[in-house]
Amino acid sequence: MTASHSLPPRPSLESLRKQAKKIARDRSVSLRDAQLAVAREYGFAGWRDLTAEVAKCVGNDLECALAEAHRAIHDNDIAVLKRLLAEHPALLSWRGDERHQSLMGMATGAYGDAFGPEREHWFTRGTCAEVLIDVGAVVLPRVSEGILQSRAVGLLHIFERKGLLPRTLMFRVALGQLDAVRALLGENAYDLTTLNDAFICACRFEHEAVASSLLERAIAIDPELGRRIDGTPDRRSFVRFFIERQSLDFDHSKAGGLWQAFVIGHLVRSFHARDRVAFENLLQREPWLLANDYVWLQNDLMSKATLSNDRVPFISALFDRHPAILRRQPPPQSDAIAFALIYKTTDLIPLLTRIWPIPDDLPHAAGVGNLERVKQWFDASGAPTLCDLENHYHRTSPHLREHDDLYWGAPAG
Numbered sequence: 001m002t003a004s005h006s007l008p009p010r011p012s013l014e015s016l017r018k019q020a021k022k023i024a025r026d027r028s029v030s031l032r033d034a035q036l037a038v039a040r041e042y043g044f045a046g047w048r049d050l051t052a053e054v055a056k057c058v059g060n061d062l063e064c065a066l067a068e069a070h071r072a073i074h075d076n077d078i079a080v081l082k083r084l085l086a087e088h089p090a091l092l093s094w095r096g097d098e099r100h101q102s103l104m105g106m107a108t109g110a111y112g113d114a115f116g117p118e119r120e121h122w123f124t125r126g127t128c129a130e131v132l133i134d135v136g137a138v139v140l141p142r143v144s145e146g147i148l149q150s151r152a153v154g155l156l157h158i159f160e161r162k163g164l165l166p167r168t169l170m171f172r173v174a175l176g177q178l179d180a181v182r183a184l185l186g187e188n189a190y191d192l193t194t195l196n197d198a199f200i201c202a203c204r205f206e207h208e209a210v211a212s213s214l215l216e217r218a219i220a221i222d223p224e225l226g227r228r229i230d231g232t233p234d235r236r237s238f239v240r241f242f243i244e245r246q247s248l249d250f251d252h253s254k255a256g257g258l259w260q261a262f263v264i265g266h267l268v269r270s271f272h273a274r275d276r277v278a279f280e281n282l283l284q285r286e287p288w289l290l291a292n293d294y295v296w297l298q299n300d301l302m303s304k305a306t307l308s309n310d311r312v313p314f315i316s317a318l319f320d321r322h323p324a325i326l327r328r329q330p331p332p333q334s335d336a337i338a339f340a341l342i343y344k345t346t347d348l349i350p351l352l353t354r355i356w357p358i359p360d361d362l363p364h365a366a367g368v369g370n371l372e373r374v375k376q377w378f379d380a381s382g383a384p385t386l387c388d389l390e391n392h393y394h395r396t397s398p399h400l401r402e403h404d405d406l407y408w409g410a411p412a413g
Contacts, residue, residue, distance in 0.1 A: 005041050011054045020047075062090055066103075073106045073128045081128055085135055092137045104132050104143050110150035115205075117154065126154050133162050148174055151204060173198045173214070176207040185217055192221050192257075200252045200261070203242035211239045218258065228259045238262065245269065254296055263289070264297060271301060271314055280317050292324040299325060299332045302352065306339035309347050319351060331355045335397050341367035361392040 016038055024034035035047035044050040065088040072080040085091055096102040101109070110123035120126070133139065144165055147155045156165070156174055165171045169190065172180040181198075190198075195218040202211035215235065219226035229238045245265050255261035263286050270278035283289055289297065298318065302325075305311035319326065337356055340348045341364070349358075349368065358364050362384075365373040379385050386392060 007042055007053065013051060013054050016050065016054065062088065062094075065091060066094065069103055070106050073103065073125050076125055076128060078127060078131060081131060082135075085132075085137075092132075092135060095138060095140065102138065102140065102143075104129060104137050104139055105146070107132060108143055108147055108152065108155055110146070110152055113151055114155075115151035115153065120152050120154050123150070124152050124155055126152075126158055129155060130158055130162075133158070133164065139164055144171070148201075153205070169194065169198050170201055173202045173207065173210055174205050176202075176205060176210055178207075178209050178213065181210050181213060185213070190217070192218060195221070196258050196261075197253065199258060200242065203239065206243050208236075208239055208243060211243070212236070215239060215258070222257075225257070225259055229262075241265065250297065250300060256293065260288075267297075268301075271304065271311070274310060276313055276317065279314055283318065283321055287321075290318075290321050290323040292328070295323075295325045295328055295332055298323045299334055299336075302336045302348075302355075303334060303339060305348055306336055306343050306345045308343075309345045311345075312347050312351070315348065315351050319354070325355060328355075337364070338393055338397060359393065362386060363393040 020031060020034040020038045023029070023037055024031045027034070029037075032047075039045070039047045039050040042050055044053065065084055069081060069084045069088075069091055071077075072084060091103060094102055096105055107125040107129040110120075112119070112123055114120045114123040139159075144159055147159065148170065156171075159165045160171075160175060165175075167180075169181065169184050169188075172184060195214055199211055199214040199218060202208075202214055212235070215229075215238070219229070229235055232238055241262065242265070250264060250268060252261045255264050263282065267279065267282045267289065270276075270282065288294065301318065302315060305315050325331070334356060336352050337349060337358060340346055340352060346368070358368060360373075362374065362377045365377070377384060377386055
């Protein structure tokens, strides 16, 4: 229903009643019809819905203001945001709850990678964030950490200009402050893990000089890393690989070191490029890729393989080398079989069932064409006998249940 008017931030039920009475008098209609007309002017189906909304706003003024402030930030409406902050000072100290996040979190939070001006404009509201900072809104540590993770460069510089970023190595790296990074390296004895994380951060923000400086410090601690890198074309090529391939979809912190991350990056690239020769050569030359510590990688490759049937030879080549995932008990959680059905890559299922049994539920039985098992989920009259729907996909999916809850609530027959 389209509204011709919007409710004010603090609507008055008495004012709405007067509007209805005036309409009834001027148009010679019943009060009930006049109330319905008022409700629909504000986009509500009826008078009861309108008064319920008014009661909610009046009963919880801060919650109503929070909802309106979130809308203003979403719309990048600076005028409305400033008015709300002036009328409701409590908004500035709101730290967020399960219903409403803090206003600063709303302005700076990104639902994806915000690197680059266009993406940052899509995903964040830098002007709103600056307004909130200037009027004294609370800024929790997780806000700046979130900006770092989303690569929102503009917001980083706003926070730096306002003196809100900690003077730690990671933030100096993200800002590309080479002199500050060198000073911190001279003042502190960072361990290899910290240096590796900082190197990845520098590459994510495409600061080549900073990354090179961090790499040299890492090599000073781990000379073997230097010897391995020097076996590649050169150290600059090593750095450029991470800058150019920094979006490779694996968690670098799991790799176990920069050299391992470099090798895994090449393995993933050969997989995506369908370069089977390079893929097999890497498995042959770097047998640690098959070890127990890298079951997460082996599992991830199988999930990626479900997107296309032409990846079956890659998984076959992996299995021919007896990776640890074939022996892991219990096996790691995975939706690979379900994904193979969703993306019609069923040629992969015979390989996947070497690790995971096909779940015993109706969707999987139907997906693999097991007619006899499908029949057992129905009685003689053809009515379903599914028992507890919690035991059927998608409720049995660790991915959907733990990470991407669809908020469908409890399943129903």
